[in-house]
Amino acid sequence: MQTYESLLTVTEDxxxxxxxxxxVRYVQWVQEVAKEHWVEFAPEELRESNFWIMLTHFIEYKSPAFLNDVLNLKTYVIKSEGVTSTRIVEILNNKTNKLLAKSETTWCFMSYETNKPARITNQVVKLFH
Known part of the structure; x- marks a missing residue:
């Protein structure tokens, strides 16, 4: 399983x-870290022909984060089949490693050419598993 991590510092905004x-900010961070993971590991030709849309989103809030906290967003894909993937994002306090929130999202793989769902290829599966 390919894990991607990203650090951010909580701001007043x-x-x-x-x-x-x-x-709501946690939901934005889940979307942003998923995109960063895709951009980091997918080759350019794949990113130019395909994209992902979020179908479902579940998030469990465990503990609050505060101004100037440094957060570690850790994401990984647990399942890919057909046209969908299930992704986990864990948001942890980087100093204490305490889990603050955990999300599970289902994403649909899309074709830019048809603007319709596309079957997830072995190439894509290998990027994340």
């Missing part, structure tokens, strides 16, 4: 009225 990270 990430906070809600309770002064912890807004739940």
């Amino acid at each position: 990430d906070l809600d009225e309770l002064n912890h990270v807004n739940n």
Whole structure:
């Protein structure tokens, strides 16, 4: 299983009225780290012919993050079949390694040419497993 990690620091723009990270921000980070993982490992010709769309999103919030916390976003794909992949994103406090949130998303592999779902090839599976 290919794991991708990305660090970020919580800024004031990430906070809600309770002064912890807004739940919506976690959803944005899940989408961003998934895209970063794709861009990092997929060859250019594959990225130019295909893209991913999110079909379902489940997130479990475990503990809040606060201003200036450094977070480690860790992502990996647990299943790819047909036209869909299931991706996990774990958001951890980088200093304590405490799990703050965990998401499971289902993504659909799409063709730019047809703008329709495309079967996930062995090449794509090998990128993430």
